[in-house]
Amino acid sequence: MENKKVMGKLVSYLLNIVLVFIVVLPLLFSITSSFRPHEDIFKYISPITWKTFIPTDITFSAYKDIFTESGFGRIFFNTFFVGIVTVALGLLVNSMAAFAFSVFSFRGKKIVFFIVLLTFMVPFEVIAVPLYKVVSSLGFIDSYSALIIPVVANGLVIFLYKQFFDDLPLSIFESARMDGASWWRIYYGIVLPLSKPVTITAGLLIFVGQWESFLWPLLATHSDQYRVIQVAMSTFSQEHATIWNQLFAASNLTIVVPAILLLFLQKYFVNGIANTGVKE
Amino acid sequence: MISSKWTPYLFLLPAIVGLGIFSIYPAFQAFFSSLYSFSFVNQTNQFVGLQNYISEFTDPVFWNSVKVTLLFNVVINPLQIVLAFGLAILLNKRVKGIGFFRSIHFIPISVSLPIASVLFMIILNPDEGLVNSVLTSLGFHAQPFLHSSHQALWVIVGIATWKGVGYWAVFLLAGLQEVPSALYEAAALDGANKWTEFIKITFPLMKRSLTFVAVADTVANFLLFAPMYIMTDGGPNNSTDVLMYETIKNAYVNSNMGSADALIVMLIIIILIIIGVESKLLKPKH
Amino acid sequence: MKGKFFLMLVGIVSLVLIATGCESNGGSAHSGKVTLTILAEADSADSLKAVAKGYEEKHPNVTVKVQSYPFADLFKQQQVVLNAHDPSADILYIDGPTLPDFASKGWIEPLDNYIDDSVKKEWSKSMADEVTIQGKLYAAPMNSSSQVLFYNKEILKKNGIEPPENDVNKRWTWEKLVNNAKKVKGKSNGQKVWGFAFEQANRAYQLIPLAQSLGATKLVSDDGLKSSGYTNSKEMIKAGQFMNDLYNTWKITPKISADQTNDYFSSGKLAFIEGGSWDAVDFKKAGVNFGIAPVPYFSGGKPVTPTGSWTLGVSKYSKNKSESAKLIKYMSTGEGAKKWFDLEGNLPATTHLLEQIQKDPKYKKLPYSASSLAAYEDQHDSMLRPKTPGYITWESEVDKAFENIMDGTDPKKALDESVKQMDNELEKYKN
Numbered sequence: 001m002e003n004k005k006v007m008g009k010l011v012s013y014l015l016n017i018v019l020v021f022i023v024v025l026p027l028l029f030s031i032t033s034s035f036r037p038h039e040d041i042f043k044y045i046s047p048i049t050w051k052t053f054i055p056t057d058i059t060f061s062a063y064k065d066i067f068t069e070s071g072f073g074r075i076f077f078n079t080f081f082v083g084i085v086t087v088a089l090g091l092l093v094n095s096m097a098a099f100a101f102s103v104f105s106f107r108g109k110k111i112v113f114f115i116v117l118l119t120f121m122v123p124f125e126v127i128a129v130p131l132y133k134v135v136s137s138l139g140f141i142d143s144y145s146a147l148i149i150p151v152v153a154n155g156l157v158i159f160l161y162k163q164f165f166d167d168l169p170l171s172i173f174e175s176a177r178m179d180g181a182s183w184w185r186i187y188y189g190i191v192l193p194l195s196k197p198v199t200i201t202a203g204l205l206i207f208v209g210q211w212e213s214f215l216w217p218l219l220a221t222h223s224d225q226y227r228v229i230q231v232a233m234s235t236f237s238q239e240h241a242t243i244w245n246q247l248f249a250a251s252n253l254t255i256v257v258p259a260i261l262l263l264f265l266q267k268y269f270v271n272g273i274a275n276t277g278v279k280e
Numbered sequence: 281m282i283s284s285k286w287t288p289y290l291f292l293l294p295a296i297v298g299l300g301i302f303s304i305y306p307a308f309q310a311f312f313s314s315l316y317s318f319s320f321v322n323q324t325n326q327f328v329g330l331q332n333y334i335s336e337f338t339d340p341v342f343w344n345s346v347k348v349t350l351l352f353n354v355v356i357n358p359l360q361i362v363l364a365f366g367l368a369i370l371l372n373k374r375v376k377g378i379g380f381f382r383s384i385h386f387i388p389i390s391v392s393l394p395i396a397s398v399l400f401m402i403i404l405n406p407d408e409g410l411v412n413s414v415l416t417s418l419g420f421h422a423q424p425f426l427h428s429s430h431q432a433l434w435v436i437v438g439i440a441t442w443k444g445v446g447y448w449a450v451f452l453l454a455g456l457q458e459v460p461s462a463l464y465e466a467a468a469l470d471g472a473n474k475w476t477e478f479i480k481i482t483f484p485l486m487k488r489s490l491t492f493v494a495v496a497d498t499v500a501n502f503l504l505f506a507p508m509y510i511m512t513d514g515g516p517n518n519s520t521d522v523l524m525y526e527t528i529k530n531a532y533v534n535s536n537m538g539s540a541d542a543l544i545v546m547l548i549i550i551i552l553i554i555i556g557v558e559s560k561l562l563k564p565k566h
Numbered sequence: 567m568k569g570k571f572f573l574m575l576v577g578i579v580s581l582v583l584i585a586t587g588c589e590s591n592g593g594s595a596h597s598g599k600v601t602l603t604i605l606a607e608a609d610s611a612d613s614l615k616a617v618a619k620g621y622e623e624k625h626p627n628v629t630v631k632v633q634s635y636p637f638a639d640l641f642k643q644q645q646v647v648l649n650a651h652d653p654s655a656d657i658l659y660i661d662g663p664t665l666p667d668f669a670s671k672g673w674i675e676p677l678d679n680y681i682d683d684s685v686k687k688e689w690s691k692s693m694a695d696e697v698t699i700q701g702k703l704y705a706a707p708m709n710s711s712s713q714v715l716f717y718n719k720e721i722l723k724k725n726g727i728e729p730p731e732n733d734v735n736k737r738w739t740w741e742k743l744v745n746n747a748k749k750v751k752g753k754s755n756g757q758k759v760w761g762f763a764f765e766q767a768n769r770a771y772q773l774i775p776l777a778q779s780l781g782a783t784k785l786v787s788d789d790g791l792k793s794s795g796y797t798n799s800k801e802m803i804k805a806g807q808f809m810n811d812l813y814n815t816w817k818i819t820p821k822i823s824a825d826q827t828n829d830y831f832s833s834g835k836l837a838f839i840e841g842g843s844w845d846a847v848d849f850k851k852a853g854v855n856f857g858i859a860p861v862p863y864f865s866g867g868k869p870v871t872p873t874g875s876w877t878l879g880v881s882k883y884s885k886n887k888s889e890s891a892k893l894i895k896y897m898s899t900g901e902g903a904k905k906w907f908d909l910e911g912n913l914p915a916t917t918h919l920l921e922q923i924q925k926d927p928k929y930k931k932l933p934y935s936a937s938s939l940a941a942y943e944d945q946h947d948s949m950l951r952p953k954t955p956g957y958i959t960w961e962s963e964v965d966k967a968f969e970n971i972m973d974g975t976d977p978k979k980a981l982d983e984s985v986k987q988m989d990n991e992l993e994k995y996k997n
Contacts, residue, residue, distance in 0.1 A: 009375055012373050012375055015370055016370065016381045016385075019367070019370075019384075019385055020381065020384050020385070023385060023387055023388060023442075024384070024387075026396075026399060026400060026442065027387070027391070027399070030399055038852075039832045040833060041829055042408075042826060042829045042830055042833055042835065043757065043834070043835070045408055045409075045410065045413075045757070046407075046408040046410070046412075046413045046757065046758060047413050047416075047417065047756070047757070047758070048410060048413040048414060049756055051756075052410065052413075093294045093298065094295055096294065096295065097291060097294075097296070099291055100287075100289075100291035100292045101292075103288075104282050104287065104288035104291075105282065106288040112296070115299075115304060117495075118307070118548070119299050119303040119304060119307070120496075120499060121503075121548050121552075122306075122307045122544065122548065123503045123524065123544065125528055125532075126527065126540060126541060126544045127303070127306035127309070129537070129646055129650055130305070130306035131302060132646050132650045132652075133650045134301060134302065134305065134306060136650065136652060141654075149302075150298075150301075152298050153295045153297070153299045153302065153303070155303070156499075159495070159496075160451070160492055160496075163489065163492045166488060167458075173282065174282075183284070187291070197454040197457055198454060201451050204450060208389060208390070208447070211392075212392045214394070215639075218635065218636075218639055218642075218643060219643060219647075222633035222635070223633075230392055230394075231636065233392075233395070234636040234638060234639060237636065237638055238609050238637055239607065239609060240765075240828070240844060241825070241829075241848065242825040242826075242829075244829065247395075251391070251392075254390060254392070254395075255387060255390045258389070258390035259386065262382075262383055263379070263383040317994075318671075318994075320670050320671070320994055320995045321997050323671075341987070401823065402826075405821065405822060406821050407820045407821045407822070408758075408820055408822060424973070427821060427973045428973070429973075513962075513965070513966055513969060515966060515969055515970055516969070516970055516973040516975070517970055517973075517975060529962070532642055533958050533959055533962050534956075534959045534991050535667075535671065535956075536991075536994075
């Protein structure tokens with residue numbers, strides 16, 4: 001019995017370590033390159049030597065330049081700001097909708113839910129022109145509103161919440177109603193506190209969506225003051241050259257920052273409603 | 281279910297207004313535009329009925345794209361879901377340092393697809409790539425990877441999986457955390473082995489999370505085009521020419537917005553059929 | 567029922583919002599003050615602003631705004647704005663060969679009423695030709711472009727290769743280049759050194775001059791609506807075979823993408839590269855010991871270099887067309903063009919500047935001698951890319967054919983298939 005446990009642990013460590021290599025190795029080129037002078041990027045690429053992985057002239061100039069020349073300070077702030085506001089609004093709006101779908105029966109529910117599902121199957125690239133017209137007529141073009149408001153309501157997030165709420169026993173709501181609680185109170189005071197894990201994942205989904213968002217910010221804003229990271233990174237690919245070291249430096253930062261965020265957030269997975277036994 | 285006259289509508293209101301203005305209305309416009317075609321002679325949009333659809337049906341390029349899209353998705357969706365489930369189970373183990381491993385395994389989530397594509401293109405270059413450099417120094421043959429019509433699609437499957445598995449595992453991990461550990465303790469007392477535990481407890485209680493991941497992953501992969509757009513242009517010899525790539529090409533290269541919209545309508549119908557099957561398979565029994 | 571009612575309500579609300587909002591945008595012509603907005607590429611945005619400043623000083627009622635977008639996405643952005651009939655964009659920074667595409671969609675305004683013929687004479691022959699579509703002027707050229715052959719002096723010396731001379735009368739043939747590139751062996755810094763690459767690997771701009779050097783005169787029919795028999799002509803197939811051999815038979819060209827070729831030359835991994843004259847400054851900065859020579863031709867054929875470049879056009883949906891036309895006229899001629907050239911260093915589009923470059927002693931020495939050579943080529947043996955309203959399709963299909971050829975597909979098969987797709991797409995432009 002003990003032996004088996006030790007073996008199990010060993011296997012899981014081994015798997016984890018193999019996975020770490022699979023995840024990190026492809027990124028190694030980007031990490032190394034970001035510390036090289038621009039003309040050295042491809043200098044030692046083939047055949048492989050130790051120089052392929054270790055920069056010979058280590059320089060931090062790419063990191064410095066993206067902040068001093070390309071304004072990445074502002075760009076990171078914008079992306080964070082847009083991401084966090086969207087998460088806050090999105091969690092509220094979409095969990096409310098999911099609450100309605102999960103708890104109530106009402107006329108037109110099936111068709112409305114079907115349409116909600118359809119909304120996340122329509123790729124943005126195809127509705128870009130009509131959406132641009134709508135947003136432009138609302139006067140949002142080139143503002144934070146343009147980046148935030150159109151993506152707050154999100155069919156996928158509603159679906160995610162609904163999958164979770166469907167597991168909550170109806171008896172909770174019925175007894176709360178008997179005690180005279182309003183529906184808002186039930187949603188806000190009972191359901192939301194029970195929903196920490198799903199809220200974290202939903203928040204992540206919304207945040208990652210904004211963090212990676214490219215075409216919409218490109219179309220909807222044009223001033224430097226609203227520039228977000230994916231758009232900013234694509235300016236490193238110029239007509240006749242790609243500024244590889246800066247591109248990789250920026251990309252490494254866009255990877256590290258959310259990873260740190262996750263490091264802090266992941267403890268909520270463990271401390272969520274695990275083992276409270278609410279699930280039926 | 282609880283009936284209430286106005287309450288559900290009030291809860292729905294903000295989301296539906298948002299979706300109505302920013303998704304549904306533009307999507308309807310796109311749908312209507314699939315019935316129109318821009319006439320370069322008169323400089324106007326002309327109603328052509330189902331012509332955009334019919335001309336796709338008679339185009340061998342369309343059928344090739346359908347084939348490539350289905351092949352891609354038949355492989356990538358089960359692969360990603362199974363691997364994500366496996367990763368979630370691995371990361372749900374309470375071993376020392378699991379927090380560190382979780383953060384590392386989730387890193388690809390924040391690597392954007394364009395960056396991942398550029399990076400893998402360099403690493404997998406047939407002449408000068410790191411992977412071939414390693415292969416040849418170990419005595420293997422260099423591989424063409426993205427430059428071969430037999431390998432390119434599978435390379436893209438690999439890249440998208442590298443990027444996607446951690447992401448989908450997050451949702452499954454959250455689901456796993458909700459499985460009451462008392463159930464496992466009871467099962468252990470009954471002398472159940474790991475496999476029975478998985479079939480009897482984990483899997484049934486994970487059906488809702490799995491349905492979400494299956495549906496969301498399927499949609500994401502059917503709509504995937506960035507790697508093809510950046511790395512292969514649908515080639516070599518149309519071997520990675522998925523429907524979504526054809527759509528983008530029709531919309532932004534060939535100026536056939538109507539055809540692009542028609543392609544999307546058909547793509548959504550395919551997606552609906554497939555997620556319909558998936559949700560049937562994963563339907564909770566109680 | 568209520569559900570349906572609700573949906574309808576949402577629909578109505580959104581329609582009302584759109585209807586009422588629509589007219590509130592754009593239009594700034596009151597009180598004599600005009601704001602002109604240019605949709606441009608990020609790299610050139612600062613220089614455009616600087617040149618426009620000269621105009622603003624002379625015309626205090628005009629303010630020029632430059633909105634910049636990443637190079638790779640500029641066209642997509644413009645498409646969305648123009649498809650939405652957005653009046654907020656006045657002037658568009660457009661790649662020359664795509665002008666027929668913009669014109670056929672009615673996105674840009676013909677400028678003959680605003681800019682007279684005498685102005686056209688200031689521009690180089692090739693660029694004046696590029697901005698004229700079926701006899702009408704559609705844009706003002708900002709740059710021209712040409713190519714030169716760069717070589718790494720050290721690699722050539724190490725391999726005992728006599729370098730080509732910077733003399734158009736002693737131009738190498740492609741055959742000679744290939745023979746010399748094949749001699750490149752050995753390693754530098756422990757790294758493999760390659761013989762030759764085109765900077766814009768697999769892109770039509772650099773590759774169609776191969777076919778033109780072999781005698782191809784037209785790459786599409788005169789009306790621009792047929793590619794079969796032109797884009798898959800025997801000269802194009804021969805050019806495709808040459809590319810196939812470079813990659814797969816002689817193996818002197820690495821299969822890398824266009825955004826890496828210059829970096830390979832800069833880091834001493836490449837002996838020869840055909841690239842834009844603009845690269846000379848970058849190679850110098852990277853510390854490469856290089857020389858230049860004119861672009862080779864096929865023996866028995868004639869020298870041909872590519873040309874064509876960025877232009878400024880006026881949006882059909884602009885409310886300030888006449889003011890916009892005045893601004894682009896200023897920017898593309900005389901003092902504006904001079905300032906633009908000083909800032910950007912690209913090959914200019916005015917005959918005056920092209921001739922000045924060839925005389926100026928500053929342009930006798932590297933890296934600037936590359937511009938002087940390019941200026942000569944542009945005036946003597948340049949050929950434009952084909953004019954067709956389906957240019958973007960045409961280019962993407964040609965690029966794809968060359969990519970397939972690189973991967974080993976038979977050139978005739980690759981080009982025939984592309985031509986089939988192109989002709990399908992060109993159908994819609996026919997009367």
